[in-house]
Amino acid sequence: MTRSRRHRRSGRVPGRDAPWSGQDAQWCSAPRAPKVSYPPRSVLVMTTEPRLGVGLAVAVVGPRPEPVVDRPSRLSEVLDPAWLDDVACAGEMVSVNRLRAALDAYEVGVVARLADLRPDFWELTDTPGGPAEGWSPVREFVGVSEFFVDEVAAVLGISRTRAHTVANTALVLVGQLPATWHALADGRIDLARARALVHVLGWQQPEVPAEVIAAVEAEALGWAIAGEGPCRLQDRTAALLLERDAEAADRARKRAEREADVQVxxxxxxxxxxxxxxxxxxxxxxxxxxxxxxxxxxxxxxxxxxxxxxxxxxxxxxxRPWDTSRPPVTAHITIHAPLPALVPPQPGADPGPPTGTSAPSDGPAGEDGAGPSQPGTVGG
Known part of the structure; x- marks a missing residue:
């Protein structure tokens, strides 16, 4: 009662007429609960403004969150295989195989499109530094830049030999065997069987008529869809092509001779x-x-x-280590030339000084103390 008279005498109600003070909290607050020490956790505190002498504070204590990792979600996390039975596992394996074939077909289309974007009209075969035929043991794609295979190898992070296989498969499927490409996109065959058909039927035109290639492709696709293995499929397709075209074997042998090489x-x-x-x-x-x-x-x-x-x-x-007729030392000469030197001069341009004469120069010598370089012939 004494505490109540003290408030009536002052005419002040805590929480309404004046801010809540620490002195008021000593006599008006409820008995405090014993302090509990929690382990380090994620704590969310919600506090309300005190009204009529009552203040509410709620602390929601949850488990410690896992550390955040910046990575894409894994399929094994989104679709947990642990919940699958044996029948579901078999079905998922079939679905994955079809999706893989569809992705391979899409990659084939992308590589073929990149080949269209890399024409060979920049290649000057009659100028220094231009491509020369016969120096590559593998097939050179007509109308495509000589650096296309190197670009595919750099993008995919694979060797040039494998990149050539990828490029050859894409160009043959899209341009010559569209039915096989569509079967791969539909998931009816896999990439190994598609490459078996590419190896036999690719680059056969114009020696083999297009209708013969289409007929052999249709029958071979039936074998591939039925489950014929890649090796056996390639042999059967080659035999079928030989039945339709007796000269196919001779052309294949000549092509293999052109592509022969020594490899390590x-x-x-x-x-x-x-x-x-x-x-x-x-x-x-x-x-x-x-x-x-x-x-x-x-x-x-x-x-x-x-x-x-x-x-x-x-x-x-x-x-031949016993052969002493050859010189004992072999040297490799590397010539560094600026890129403009590899391009023929434009019509009307100054041809420059003749070979073996010095060009007049108004500027100082180079950093090494020598004057301007003089043109000359290699080995002259």
């Missing part, structure tokens, strides 16, 4: 494989020669394995 493939054990593509009789003669010389060394008392001796003999026959 690295191995994980530190060695390397030297692959030489030859005609069967020449390849057999080379192997027989290496074997006979290796057996001669074996007869002379060399106890190393016969296979190792064959490789050493073949290397000696190629490198």
């Amino acid at each position: 493939h690295g191995r994980r054990d530190g060695l390397a494989d030297l692959t030489v593509t030859l005609q069967p009789d020449i390849a057999a003669a080379c192997r027989d020669t290496a074997d006979r010389y290796a057996r001669m060394r074996k007869t002379d008392g060399d106890d190393r394995p016969i296979g190792l001796l064959r490789t050493l003999v073949l290397a000696d026959l190629v490198l």
Whole structure:
């Protein structure tokens, strides 16, 4: 009662006529609960303004949030495979295979479009630095820049050999085998079977009529959709093409001869494989020669394995270390030239001073103390 008379005497009601003071809180507040120490958590505090001597504060304590990682959502998180049974797993595998084929078909279209955007009209074959035919063992795509394959390799982060396969598949499917491309986009075949048809039916025109290619493609697609394996599909398609066109085998052999090459493939054990593509009789003669010389060394008392001796003999026959007629030193000359020097002069432009004469210069010499460079001929 004493505390009530004190307020009536002052005429002040806490929370209405004056701000809430610490002195008022000492006698008007409810008994405090014992202080509880929580572990570090995510705390959200909601506070209301005190009215009529009552103030409310609510603290929502939740678990600690996971650290934020800036990455796209994974399919295994959105579609958790742990909830699938055996039937659902089989269905998902079929769906993934179809989606993969559709993505491969889309990539084929994108690569073919990039080839259209890289024409070869900038390539001057008759000027210094221009492309020269016969220096590449693989097929050169007509009408496409020589750097197109290198660009595909840089974009996809793959080797140039694989990039050439990607480019060849795209150009053949889009331009020559559209039915196979559509079957790949529909998920009825996979990329391996599509490449088997590309290997046999690609670049056959104009030697083979278009209607013959279309008929062989239609029948081969039926085999591919039925589940024929890529290797067997390629053999059956080649045999079918040979039935429709007797000269197809001879053209394929000549094309393989043009694309023959010597390649080196690295191995994980530190060695390397030297692959030489030859005609069967020449390849057999080379192997027989290496074997006979290796057996001669074996007869002379060399106890190393016969296979190792064959490789050493073949290397000696190629490198010819006993041949002293060649110069002992081989030099590689690298010539650095400005890009304008690779372009023919424009009509009406100043041709410059003749070869072997110095050009007048009004400016100082270069940083190395030499005057302007003089044009000349390589090796002259």
